Amino acid sequence: MKVxxxxxxxxxxxxxxxxxxxxxxxxxxxxDSDEGGDASTELTVWVDTERVDxxxxxxxxxxxxxxxEVDLVGKDVDNIKNDFIQQAPTGRxxxxxxxAHDWLGELSSNGVVxxxxxxxxxxxxxxxALQASTYEGTTYMLPYAVENIAVLRNADLIPEAxxxxxxxxxxxxxAGLATPFVVEQGVExxxxxxxxxxxxxxxxxxxxxxxxxxxxxxxxMGNEGGFEFATWLGAQGAAGAFNTDIDGQIAxxxxxxxxxxxxxxxxxxxxxxxxxxxxxxxDVIPSPTDAxxxxxxxxxxxxxxxxxxxxxxxxxxxxxxxxxxxxQLSLFEAGNVLPALxxxxxxxxxxxxxAGFQAVGAExxxxxxxxxxxxxxxxWGVAEAAIINGADPTATWQKLVDDVTxxxx
Numbered sequence: 001m002k003v004x005x006x007x008x009x010x011x012x013x014x015x016x017x018x019x020x021x022x023x024x025x026x027x028x029x030x031x032d033s034d035e036g037g038d039a040s041t042e043l044t045v046w047v048d049t050e051r052v053d054x055x056x057x058x059x060x061x062x063x064x065x066x067x068x069e070v071d072l073v074g075k076d077v078d079n080i081k082n083d084f085i086q087q088a089p090t091g092r093x094x095x096x097x098x099x100a101h102d103w104l105g106e107l108s109s110n111g112v113v114x115x116x117x118x119x120x121x122x123x124x125x126x127x128x129a130l131q132a133s134t135y136e137g138t139t140y141m142l143p144y145a146v147e148n149i150a151v152l153r154n155a156d157l158i159p160e161a162x163x164x165x166x167x168x169x170x171x172x173x174x175a176g177l178a179t180p181f182v183v184e185q186g187v188e189x190x191x192x193x194x195x196x197x198x199x200x201x202x203x204x205x206x207x208x209x210x211x212x213x214x215x216x217x218x219x220x221m222g223n224e225g226g227f228e229f230a231t232w233l234g235a236q237g238a239a240g241a242f243n244t245d246i247d248g249q250i251a252x253x254x255x256x257x258x259x260x261x262x263x264x265x266x267x268x269x270x271x272x273x274x275x276x277x278x279x280x281x282x283d284v285i286p287s288p289t290d291a292x293x294x295x296x297x298x299x300x301x302x303x304x305x306x307x308x309x310x311x312x313x314x315x316x317x318x319x320x321x322x323x324x325x326x327x328q329l330s331l332f333e334a335g336n337v338l339p340a341l342x343x344x345x346x347x348x349x350x351x352x353x354x355a356g357f358q359a360v361g362a363e364x365x366x367x368x369x370x371x372x373x374x375x376x377x378x379x380w381g382v383a384e385a386a387i388i389n390g391a392d393p394t395a396t397w398q399k400l401v402d403d404v405t406x407x408x409x
Contacts, residue, residue, distance in 0.1 A: 041067065041068055041069060042068065042069040042070070042071055043068055043069070043070045043071065043095045043096060043310060043313055043314055043317060044071045044073060044094040044095050044096070045059070045070060045071065045072050045073065045094060045095065045096040045097075045098075045302075045317075046073050046075045046080055046083075046084065046093075046094040046096070046097045046098060047072055047073070047074060047075065047098040048074070048075065048077045048080070048098055049074035049075065049076065049077075050077075050334055050335065051098065051331060051334045051335065052072050052074045053334070054327070054330040054331045054333065054334040055072055055322070055327070055330070055331075056072065057326075057327075057330070058070075058317075058321045058322060058324075058327045058330075059072055061321065062316075062317050062321050066313065066316075068310070068313050068317075070317065073094065080097065080098070080099065081099060081103055081106075081107075084097045084099075084107075084112065084305075085106070085107070085110050085112055088110075088112040088305050088306065088307050089110075089111075089112065089307065090307075091307050093112075093305055093307065094305060094308075095304065095305055095308040095309075095310055095311075095313075095314045096302050096303065096304055096305070096308075096314050096317070096318065097302065097303050097305065098300070098301070098302050099141075099300070099301070099302075099303055100298060100299070100300055100301075101132040101133060101141060101143070101298065101299040101300070101301065101366065101367070101369055102298065102367050102368075102369045102373075103303075103369070104133075104135040104140055104141065104369035105135065105369045105370045105371040105373070106371065107140070107303060108135050108136070108140065109371060111306055112305060112306050112307070113140050113303045113304065113305065113306055114140070114304045114305065114306045114308065114311055115138045115139060115140055116139055116140060116141070116142060116303075116304055116315050116318060116319070117139075117315055117319070118130075118139060118142070118319060118323075119319065121319055121323055122139075124323075124341055124342055124343065125143055125340050125341055125342060126143075126146055126340055126341075126342055126345065126361075128146060128297045128299070128361065128364055128365065128366055129143035129146050129297075129299050129301075129340035130143070131212055131366050132297060132298075132299035132366035132367075132369070133299060133301055134212075134213075135213075135369060135370075136213060137211055137213065140303060140304075141299075141301035141302065141303055142301050142302045142318040142319060142322055142323055143299050143300070143301040143340035143341075144300055144301050144302065144322060144323075144327075144328055144331050144339065144340050144341075145299065145300040145301075145328075145331060145332070145335065145337040145338060145339060145340055146297055146298075146299050146300075146337070146338050146339075146340050146345075146361055146364075147266060147267065147297070147298045147299075147300070147337050147338065148266070148295045148296065148297045148298070148357065148360055148361045148364040149192075149193060149196070149264055149265055149266045149285070149295045149296075149360075150264075150265075150266075150282050150283065150284070150285060150295075150356060150357050150360040151168075151262055151263065151264050151282070151283040151284070151285055151286065152255065152262070152263040152264075152265060152269070152270065152273055152278075152280055152281070152282060152283075153261060153262055153263075153280070153281040153282075153283050154255070154258065154260075154261045154262075154278050154279065154280070154281075155279045155280065155281040156278075156279045157172075157175050157177070157258065157261040158171050158172065158175060158261045158262070161281070161283040161284070161286075162262070162283065162286040163286065164286050164287060164288065165197070165286045165287060165288040165293075166288070167286065168180065168181055168262055168286045169181060169241060171261070172260070172261045172262060175261060177259065177260060177261055178259070179240075179254055179259055179260045180260060180261055180262060181241060181260060181261070181262040181263075181264070182246055182250075182251040182254050182255060182260040182262070182263050182264075183242065183246070183251060183263070183264040183265070184246065184247060184248040184251050184264075184265065185242060185243060185244045185245075185246050185247070185385065185388065186244060186246075186247040186248075186385075187244050187385060188381050188382055188385055189244065189380070189381030189382060189383070189384040189385035189388070190381060190384075191377075191380040191381045191384055192296060192367075193264055193265075194233070194242075194384060195294075195295060195296055196264075196285045196287075196293035196294055196295045197229065197232070197233070197287075197288055197293055198221070198226070198229045199291075199292075199293060199294040199295075199365070200229075200287045200288055200289045200291050200292065200293040200294070201225040201226070201228045201229035201232070201288075201289060201291075202223070202225035202291060203220055203221050203223055203225035203226035203228075203229050204220045204221065204365070205219070205220065205221050205368060205373070205376055206218055206219060206220055206221075206368055206370075206372075207220045214368045214369075214370050216370055216372035216408055219401065219404060219405060219408070221376075221400075221401065221404075222401035222405070226397060226401070227393070227394055227397055227398075229397075230387055230393035230394065230396065230397035231393045231394070232288055233384060233387050233388060233393065234387045234388070234390070234391075234392075234393040236388075237387060237388030237389060237390065238390070242388045243388070244385045244388055244389060251263060251265070252265075252269060252272060255273065255278070256272065256273065256276040256278065258278075262283075264285065267336055267337060267338075267353075267357055270336070270353055271336075280353065281356070282352070282353055282355075282356020282357060282359075282360070283356065283360075284359060284360050284363070285360060292363045293363075294363045294364060294365050295360065295363075295364050295365075296364065296365065296366070296367040297361060297364035297365060297366050297367065298367055299340060299366065300337065300340075301340070302318050302322060304318070323341060324341075325341060325343045325344045325347065328340065328341045328344035329344045329347060329348065332344065332348050336354075338354060338357055338358055338361060345358060372408045375404050375407035375408050376404050378403075378404075378407065379400050379403045379404055379407070380400065380404075383396050383397065383399065383400035
């Protein structure tokens with residue numbers, strides 16, 4: 001899927017209809033309900049400062065329909081989670097907070113979020129978005145965006161997508177490139193970017209139960225496929241395909257300079273590539289095996305505070321106003337991240353770059369939000385970096401598995 005600078009920049013002009021939502025809200029006035037505590041006439045909604053404008057029309061429409069004022073409060077994205085956890089129990093926090101699905105384990109453990117009811121609208125969202133919004137069988141988040149990595153290809157250097165990981169390296173080498181492929185690593189490794197290759201060997205971090213919930217007692221990265229991945233990773237490190245000297249900035253610089261034809265990264269770097277004059281194509285992640293390379297999906301959304309005095313209104317505002325095509329497209333325009341609502345995602349995918357990330361995201365799996373994932377992050381990247389740099393793959397991977405197992409227990 002190729003795109004030039006003109007078509008990517010045209011995203012800013014994506015036609016989004018006016019938000020006419022008066023007929024979307026459920027019957028009755030949520031502010032008059034006795035459910036969820038003593039109802040108030042105002043909802044306080046904490047959002048990323050860059051997305052306040054994208055929600056203004058929805059807030060005004062909701063107020064016009066219900067009489068409930070919506071106070072949109074812009075917050076620093078780096079502080080919003082901790083501020084919410086600290087303030088929610090005191091009753092001084094918001095009714096609704098914008099955040100990421102991988103906060104769910106921490107938010108649930110702290111008891112600061114309430115379940116939400118999607119009702120019949122659940123089927124309108126991408127399956128990975130719904131899965132990520134659910135924790136221990138309960139839905140806690142209204143999803144609005146799905147983000148995953150993919151391969152950016154310089155289509156002027158390599159006209160066709162690679163059929164496999166080996167084919168990708170071969171194509172770049174044949175084009176005369178000393179560094180055909182780049183991916184962010186750094187001295188402590190970067191397992192987020194390497195995870196698609198690990199899944200291709202059949203070694204996800206955790207197994208899942210019958211409902212699709214991650215099972216922290218089933219550490220699948222310790223299975224045979226995990227050791228096969230470690231061996232492959234060591235071989236690729238020795239061959240130079242992975243390099244801990246390559247951090248995010250160096251990877252970007254090499255791709256923009258035309259020194260690398262393939263770059264495994266996320267949509268957050270597309271603008272720099274397009275502005276740099278690269279004819280960007282978005283490819284599925286070439287797999288080192290016959291199985292697909294499945295990246296993590298990060299899902300963004302909105303949570304209702306467990307301490308809100310107006311949970312019914314908060315749920316109504318999220319499901320019937322934020323969960324509409326127009327609003328999700330407005331949020332897309334504010335951040336260029338694929339909408340979680342299928343209709344909005346399909347509309348955004350009229351642009352080939354968005355369509356490319358959507359295709360890769362169809363194979364993505366939610367990043368585990370369970371608290372035990374913290375133990376994995378603690379040891380994972382360092383172990384992979386050591387393997388890339390020549391440490392014994394089997395012994396290093398076994399130590400990783402043992403360390404994680406002990407930390408979880």
